[in-house]
Amino acid sequence: MTPTVVLPVLIGGLYAAGVYLLLDRSLTRVLLGFLLLGNATNLLLLSAGGPSGGAPIVGISEPEEMNDPLPQALILTAIVITFGVAAFLLAMIHRSWRLVREEVVGTDEEDRRVAARKATDRDELDPDDLAPDDRPAAHADSLHAPGDGDAEPLADDVHLPRRRARR
Amino acid sequence: MTFLLLLHLLAAVLAPVLVRWWGRQAFLVLALVPGAAFGWVLTRIAEVAGGGEVRESVPWIPVLDLDIALRLDALALLFAALVTGVGALVLVYCARYFEPDDDGLGRFAAQLVAFAGSMLGLVLADDLLLLYVFWELTTVFSFLLIGGSGGRLAARRAASQALVLTTAGGLAMLVGLLLIGQASGSYLLSEVVADPGGGTVMVTGMLLVLVGAVTKSAMVPFHFWLPAAMEAPTPVSAYLHAAAMVKAGIYLAARLAPGLADVPGWRPVLLGLGLATMLVGGYRALRQTDLKLLLAFGTVSQLGFLMVLVGAGSRELAAAGLVMTVAHALFKSTLFLTVGVVDHATGTRDLRRLSGLGRRLPVLAVVGTLAAASMAGLPPLLGFVGKEAAFAALWDAGLADRTAAAVVLTGLVVGSGLTAAYSARFLWGAFARKPGLPDPAPSELAHRPGALFLTAPAVLAVAGLAGGPGSPLLEPLVARYADTLPLLAPEAEKLALWHGWQPALALSALSLLGGAALFAVRTPVSAAQRRVAVGASADEGYWNVLQGLDRLSVLVTGTTQRGSLPAYLGTILVVVLALPGTVLLTRAPWPGEWRAWDTPVQALVGAVVLIAAGLALRINQRLSAVLVVGVTGYGVAVIFALQGAPDLALTQFIVETLTLVVFVLVLRKLPKDISERHLPRERVVRGVLALAVGGFMGAVGAVALASRTAAPVSVGFPEPAYDFGGGKNIVNVTLVDIRAWDTLGEISLLVVAATGVASLVFLRGRTGGVERAGGDVLAAPDAPGGRAPRGRWLAASVTLDPERRSVVLEVVTRILFHTILVFSLYLLFSGHNEPGGGFAGGLVAGLALVLRYLAGGRYELGEAAPIAPGLVLGAGLLVAGSTGVGGLLLGAEVLQTAILETTLPVLGDVKLVTSLFFDTGVYLIVVGLVLDVLRSLGAELDRQEDEDDPIELTPGEVVAR
Numbered sequence A: 001m002t003p004t005v006v007l008p009v010l011i012g013g014l015y016a017a018g019v020y021l022l023l024d025r026s027l028t029r030v031l032l033g034f035l036l037l038g039n040a041t042n043l044l045l046l047s048a049g050g051p052s053g054g055a056p057i058v059g060i061s062e063p064e065e066m067n068d069p070l071p072q073a074l075i076l077t078a079i080v081i082t083f084g085v086a087a088f089l090l091a092m093i094h095r096s097w098r099l100v101r102e103e104v105v106g107t108d109e110e111d112r113r114v115a116a117r118k119a120t121d122r123d124e125l126d127p128d129d130l131a132p133d134d135r136p137a138a139h140a141d142s143l144h145a146p147g148d149g150d151a152e153p154l155a156d157d158v159h160l161p162r163r164r165a166r167r
Numbered sequence B: 001m002t003f004l005l006l007l008h009l010l011a012a013v014l015a016p017v018l019v020r021w022w023g024r025q026a027f028l029v030l031a032l033v034p035g036a037a038f039g040w041v042l043t044r045i046a047e048v049a050g051g052g053e054v055r056e057s058v059p060w061i062p063v064l065d066l067d068i069a070l071r072l073d074a075l076a077l078l079f080a081a082l083v084t085g086v087g088a089l090v091l092v093y094c095a096r097y098f099e100p101d102d103d104g105l106g107r108f109a110a111q112l113v114a115f116a117g118s119m120l121g122l123v124l125a126d127d128l129l130l131l132y133v134f135w136e137l138t139t140v141f142s143f144l145l146i147g148g149s150g151g152r153l154a155a156r157r158a159a160s161q162a163l164v165l166t167t168a169g170g171l172a173m174l175v176g177l178l179l180i181g182q183a184s185g186s187y188l189l190s191e192v193v194a195d196p197g198g199g200t201v202m203v204t205g206m207l208l209v210l211v212g213a214v215t216k217s218a219m220v221p222f223h224f225w226l227p228a229a230m231e232a233p234t235p236v237s238a239y240l241h242a243a244a245m246v247k248a249g250i251y252l253a254a255r256l257a258p259g260l261a262d263v264p265g266w267r268p269v270l271l272g273l274g275l276a277t278m279l280v281g282g283y284r285a286l287r288q289t290d291l292k293l294l295l296a297f298g299t300v301s302q303l304g305f306l307m308v309l310v311g312a313g314s315r316e317l318a319a320a321g322l323v324m325t326v327a328h329a330l331f332k333s334t335l336f337l338t339v340g341v342v343d344h345a346t347g348t349r350d351l352r353r354l355s356g357l358g359r360r361l362p363v364l365a366v367v368g369t370l371a372a373a374s375m376a377g378l379p380p381l382l383g384f385v386g387k388e389a390a391f392a393a394l395w396d397a398g399l400a401d402r403t404a405a406a407v408v409l410t411g412l413v414v415g416s417g418l419t420a421a422y423s424a425r426f427l428w429g430a431f432a433r434k435p436g437l438p439d440p441a442p443s444e445l446a447h448r449p450g451a452l453f454l455t456a457p458a459v460l461a462v463a464g465l466a467g468g469p470g471s472p473l474l475e476p477l478v479a480r481y482a483d484t485l486p487l488l489a490p491e492a493e494k495l496a497l498w499h500g501w502q503p504a505l506a507l508s509a510l511s512l513l514g515g516a517a518l519f520a521v522r523t524p525v526s527a528a529q530r531r532v533a534v535g536a537s538a539d540e541g542y543w544n545v546l547q548g549l550d551r552l553s554v555l556v557t558g559t560t561q562r563g564s565l566p567a568y569l570g571t572i573l574v575v576v577l578a579l580p581g582t583v584l585l586t587r588a589p590w591p592g593e594w595r596a597w598d599t600p601v602q603a604l605v606g607a608v609v610l611i612a613a614g615l616a617l618r619i620n621q622r623l624s625a626v627l628v629v630g631v632t633g634y635g636v637a638v639i640f641a642l643q644g645a646p647d648l649a650l651t652q653f654i655v656e657t658l659t660l661v662v663f664v665l666v667l668r669k670l671p672k673d674i675s676e677r678h679l680p681r682e683r684v685v686r687g688v689l690a691l692a693v694g695g696f697m698g699a700v701g702a703v704a705l706a707s708r709t710a711a712p713v714s715v716g717f718p719e720p721a722y723d724f725g726g727g728k729n730i731v732n733v734t735l736v737d738i739r740a741w742d743t744l745g746e747i748s749l750l751v752v753a754a755t756g757v758a759s760l761v762f763l764r765g766r767t768g769g770v771e772r773a774g775g776d777v778l779a780a781p782d783a784p785g786g787r788a789p790r791g792r793w794l795a796a797s798v799t800l801d802p803e804r805r806s807v808v809l810e811v812v813t814r815i816l817f818h819t820i821l822v823f824s825l826y827l828l829f830s831g832h833n834e835p836g837g838g839f840a841g842g843l844v845a846g847l848a849l850v851l852r853y854l855a856g857g858r859y860e861l862g863e864a865a866p867i868a869p870g871l872v873l874g875a876g877l878l879v880a881g882s883t884g885v886g887g888l889l890l891g892a893e894v895l896q897t898a899i900l901e902t903t904l905p906v907l908g909d910v911k912l913v914t915s916l917f918f919d920t921g922v923y924l925i926v927v928g929l930v931l932d933v934l935r936s937l938g939a940e941l942d943r944q945e946d947e948d949d950p951i952e953l954t955p956g957e958v959v960a961r
Helices: A004-024 A027-048 A071-098 A109-116 B002-043 B045-049 B074-097 B105-124 B128-147 B153-184 B189-194 B200-216 B225-231 B234-243 B247-260 B268-286 B291-311 B315-346 B362-374 B382-396 B403-431 B452-466 B471-482 B504-519 B523-534 B538-560 B565-587 B600-618 B621-641 B646-667 B680-704 B716-722 B731-737 B740-761 B807-830 B836-864 B869-889 B915-946
Strands: B054-061 B066-072 B899-904 B908-913
Touching: A004 A027, A004 B600, A027 B600, A027 B621, A027 B646, A027 B680, A071 B128, A071 B153, A071 B646, A071 B731, A071 B740, A071 B836, A071 B915, A109 B128, A109 B807, B002 B066, B002 B074, B002 B105, B002 B716, B045 B074, B045 B471, B045 B869, B045 B915, B066 B074, B066 B105, B066 B128, B074 B105, B074 B234, B074 B247, B074 B452, B074 B471, B105 B128, B105 B234, B105 B471, B105 B600, B105 B621, B128 B189, B128 B200, B128 B234, B128 B247, B128 B403, B153 B189, B153 B200, B153 B908, B189 B247, B189 B315, B200 B247, B200 B268, B200 B731, B225 B291, B225 B646, B225 B731, B234 B291, B234 B315, B234 B915, B247 B268, B247 B291, B247 B731, B291 B315, B291 B403, B315 B362, B315 B382, B315 B403, B315 B452, B362 B403, B382 B403, B382 B523, B382 B716, B403 B621, B565 B680, B600 B621, B621 B646, B646 B836, B646 B915, B731 B740, B731 B836, B731 B915, B740 B869, B740 B915, B807 B836, B807 B915, B836 B899, B836 B915, B869 B908, B869 B915
Parallel strands: none
Antiparallel strands: B054 B066, B899 B908
């Protein structure tokens, strides 16, 4: 099928505007960008249906002249869903404003914290770094070095709690 | 057999309740469950020993061909008897081991009984996948039992270590089982063993399964989880980590050996690892000062021994392996239970603090001595019979490869020497008087063990003693399994205590003497062990691997997650441009010819839309920005209409209007201007990216259209739409019939979105309807009966401030509201044949509600729709969904349309299409969506402003920001 010039240009323009807004930190602009992207995508679907034609209603147009009904059905639900999602985003904007007086996509603090960690940082995983009572039983051959004292001739790779493990 | 498993399940579920009622005595009742299973198993001995087997099969997942296939043969019977018998005794023991006031007993009891059931299922399962399910269940319960209440770090770490290792092995095993199932063509263990098939797939599958067996049975190099698991209470150690769970790997090897022992790789892996494990475990057991850890390393050592025997794949060694398995279960659980009693009585398990306990607890000392003697392999105990049989088998034949047999035999003799040495060390440590310690030490016993407490270890020890002379009684069962393996010696030797003077007896004596010598020179041995101790171990390696993973994940997370949403989106878009974009530029067929436009008007509208979109980028005033975006929406609606899509145009117009209204509702709470937060440089980058993406998408649309060669699927829509769908509007028929499943999913999404909106706006309590004005507010004093009062055109507009009221709007609303509603119903009903339908109708009805709300305020909305939006949404989903079911009931597909035509008086010919009900559901959901949005973003925001609702949280309340 032969494409028109108008529709691709229009689609491209809407996508460009939508993406530009979507990359903003203001949630309102993100939402506007989302709406523009929605319109652009609906047009993209519509253009996939080929050139304009008659309404796809039996009795009004002949089947050969009809515009493709399938993309139309897809777009129809997409329009309504866009409304639902837009309302959801609006509610998010309102909540964000009400609770923290901001309507921006902030930086994720937790991500920042992880990124700030050095690769050599580690969680307390090595049993040798733990208090003796916290080490798993029988952890490795952490024998005391010779000369640690003779009181414990076999101070061993053993560290069980003295009392039975209760509670 | 299924009944027994269900009984365990029931007991596990009831256990917390029983413990709450009866305290620790509940264990005695719970012991009846594995006890009953034990009794049942015993009744089957005659049948199974006679060559029969008990089979049961209950269909479980027919699609996967997975049945609950259970099978009790000789091997399963031996293991089942151990699992249930020891299980019952351990539960009895629990009734005294725990104090009446211990916390978490109910949970513990439930887990222990559930474990017993899973273990029983494991040894009975005949289906490979069912075996895997039970296998992992035992892993999970072991994790829970080791971790206990989760209050102690060491226990948690031990539990997670056991879980990580055994689950990793279990997953490898799952893959292996699938491969074996593929290679042999059957998922039934009995059939796989009978006809295993061969090839690389089989070898790979076998090796993977062995990974599971090796991790579960704590073979080197995965042995370290077992000593660490000693964090668990002693009954758990006695049951899971001596008698039952760690035997699962042994069981699996024994189960598969008749079929797979000759697969290349089987013997080297099992014999090598088994031997290494036996020696490492024995060596380290000699070094322990904690009695429980001594036993744990002893268990590791003995598991290695067992793996060698059952993995050898010959009749003689398999028979010895089974006897040894029984013996080990008996003596090792006895020893653990003994340690539990010692711990309970003295408060310590450290052999450096115990002295002279034997004289004070003579019964316990006798019990412990019997078990330790069996472990060391002294006659006349069962341990001796098993070891003797193993030595004799290896000396005569046992392995086809004589060199291997010699190596293995040497290893076993050395390992048995170590075993004898640590057995002696155990007895000495627990009961003997020691120089340098006060006698007795500790001086006072905290508790004196009662008769019931000693019952379980005593019964097990006596069983081990009786098993020696009584070993011929085991012969029929053992032989029934062992005969499935090839016999290498000229004739099979029967089990017996005394075989006469033979080389094996000398080897036994040698190992005992060696053990005694090692024990006699224990001080120099300890010193030597200390000198050669190295810092590295498999355990260290495990923690180093985990740390390495941890560091790697920090590195990866820190590198890739910078916490900025624009950066993430930008990355995604760049990838889109880099990969599909490159393909588009280099490979895509560019359209050969272009048309300027469909109609000139299209170009005109397109220009308006583009200008509006461009303005939206730079406008800082919120409301204006929203309005220009609205202009693009209306423009798109016009393009829809021009393209030949009246339904879309209608829907788009209404939605655009609704969107504007909802925007305004929220924007009144926000500052007038959007604050600019981006540097010029960032804006340039965004602009470049946006233009590139826009160009890409436009080109994709054109190229896709130009390269289209196939006829659209929708060419065939018009005719069936009318014939089967009963409607002329093809788009509507597509929505409610042809692609009704899609629509059902999409309206569900609307329900979710509406609920989400309400959840975000209402800080607490999202359910319920719109608030209505009380009667006293509405009962205006000047209302004469019968006529609408002057100045009161709407039900609740009096609640508005006078300066906010508009009489014109009220009058218009009064006139139009019902008209619009009727129109919306018309759209719904006619939508099947003309533009309209559930979506458009629902949106129009929503517009009517918007009008009421705007004219009369939040109470007016409550009067207009005195119903909870949630109810409307739910009803809509119910109606739409039950239409689908209706299709089924009429004998058609889900959501298929039925056409009912009849002639009625007055109305004439009536044609009712069932998809109308589906469309009604859509209608209700759309109305519910609009109503919920109005209630949340309209009425609730009004209320918050009217009542100056501060966010005051009650203590402990959490509101997500």
